[in-house]
Amino acid sequence: MQLKESPFVKDLPVVQGRYSFGYLMSKATWFKVGGPCEIFFKPANTDDLCYFLKNKPSNLKVMCIGAGSNILVRDGGIDSCIVKLGSGFSEISIEDDIVIAGAGCLNRTLVMKCQEAGLSGLEFLVGIPGTIGGALAMNAGAYDNETKDFLEWFEFVDPQGNLHRLHSHEIHMTYRHGNLPMDSIAVRAAFRCIKKDPLEIKMKVNAYLQKREESQPIRGRTGGSTFKNPAQGPKAWELIDQAGCRGLRIGDAQVSEKHCNFLLNLDAAQASDIETLGMMVQQKVKEITGQELEWEIIRLGAPL
Template sequence: MSAEAILTMNGSNEDYLSLSQVRGRYVFSYELSKMTWFKVGGPAEVLFKPKDTEDLISFFKQKPSDLAITVLGAGSNVLVRDQGIKGCVIKLGSGFSDITFNAKEVIAGAGCLDRTVVMECAAQGLSGLEFLVGIPGTIGGAVYMNAGAYGHEIKDYLNWVEVVSLDGILTRFQSSELSMEYRKGNLPKGAVVVRASFILNEKKPAQIMQSINAYLQQREDSQPVRGRTGGSTFKNPADQSAWKLIDDAGCRGLTINDAQVSTKHCNFLLNLDAAKASELEQLGENVRQAVKEQTGIELEWEIIRLGE
C-alpha cells in the first residue's frame, strides 16, 4: 500500500491498523501544537505511537517506502511549522521508558524524560547526568542533539546507543563510533534512538541532589523556564555567546505579535500566547539578520524547524 493510500483512509484507519499488524496506535491529523513546547505547529498527517521496539521495527518493515518519517521526543527543541508535517510522526511513549541499573551503568529508554533519569540515578548514587535535570526533553532527543549544559554533554557519559533504521534494523553503536559534536549526535540518517547506556560515577545521593538543586536554581534565575519556548534558538558560534550577540544587536524583547525574543535570556524565543510558528521563525530570521549586519556573524539555528 502506498503512503498516499494510507493517508487518505480517513474514517477507515482502524481497518488499516488491523491489516498492518502493528500493536501501537495511529492518530490521524494530530495537532502537534499539543505536543510541542512552543505550543505551535499544524497537524501530523498521522501520529504513530509504537508499543515497543519490536512494534517499531515491524512498522518500519511494513511501511510504504515513500512514507515520510519524522520522530519527536518531548518537542522541546523543535519549531513545527503551521501547515504541519506530512507523512508519519513517530512518538515514543511508555514502551520506551524503562530504566535499569547495572553497577555504574544506567540504561534508559529513549522515551524517558531526562529529569526522570537524573532523579533515578541520584537515588542510586550515580552521578554525571545531573546537568540534564533542567533540560525538558527525552533521552532520545538528548542523544540526537548531544544535549549539553554547564560544561557537560551527553557524549561525555554515553556508552552505547541502540537505534532502529528506517528499514527496521536494530543496531547498537558504541559512543566511540559516533563523532558526536556540539548539539549534533551525528546518528545515521533517519535512525530512531530506542535505548541508550551511560557510564556514571558513584557519589552520595545527598551530594548529587545538591548539584541538581544548584543547576535548577541557576536555570530559574537565567531562563524563562516556564515559558512556551524551544530553548536556545541559535548555536553559540565559536568563542562567542549567541545571547550576547543578540543583545548587542538590540534584539532583546523584540516582538512580532505574540512572538517575542525573551527579555530574560535573549537566545530564547517565546510564544507569549497566540504566536504562529511563522511569526516565531520570522522573528528568528530578523534576529539573524540584525546580528549579521552588526557583526558579520551568521547565527545557525539550534532549534530544529520541521514541516511545511
C-alpha cells in the same frame, strides 16, 4: 496542510501501538504551535516500532520526535509520519555504575533515578526538558557537559526496521549534533556514571535547577536556545543583545527579556511569527556584528 484522508491509511500495518491522523503538532511541542501531521504513531515497544518500519508503505516518510522541546513545527503541518516514543520506551535499569534508559524517558526522570542510586554525571541533564532520544540526537549539553561524555552505547532502529547497537567510539557527536545514522530512531542508551553520595548529587541537581530558574524563562512556551553559540567569540545571546534584539516582538512571538537566545510564544503566536522573528534576529545580528547565527532549533513542516 489541508486535513484530508491520508492516502497511506489503508496500507498501514496493524500494530500494537496507536495511530492518530491529522494530529495537531501544537499539542506535541513546547512552543505550542504547529499544524497537523499526516500520521502520528506511538509504538507500543521496540518490536512494534521495528514491525511498523518493516511493513509501512515504502514511500511514507518517518521522523521521530521526543518531548518536542527543540522543534518548531510550521503552521501548515507535516506531510509524513511522526513517531513519538511513549511509556514502552521509558524503562530505566541500573547495573553497577551503568544506567540504561529507554529513549522515551525524560531527562529529569533519569537524573532523579541516578540521584537515588548514587550515580553522578548526568545531573547536567536535569533542566533540559527533553527525552533521552532527544538528548542523543542533539548531543544535549549544559554546564560544560554533553550527552556524549557519559554515553557507553545506544541502540537504534534503522529505516528498514532493524535494531542495531553502536558504541560511543563508533559515532562522532559534536556540539548540539548527535550525528546519529541517517533517519534512525534511537530506542535505548547506556551511560557510565560515577558512584557518589546521593546527598552530594542532590545538592548539585538543586543548584543546577536554581541556576536555570534564575536565568531562563523555563515556564514559558519556548524551544530553548534558538541559535547555536558560535565556535569562537561572544555567545549567541551576547550577539543578540548587542544587536538590540532583547524583547523584540512580532505579534505574540517575543525575544525573551530574561534570556535573549530564547524565543517565546506569549499566547497566540503562530509558528510563522516565531520563525520570522528568529530570521529578523539573524539579520540584525549580521548587520550589527557581522556574525551569522545558525539555528539550533529544528524547523519542520510547511508554512500555511
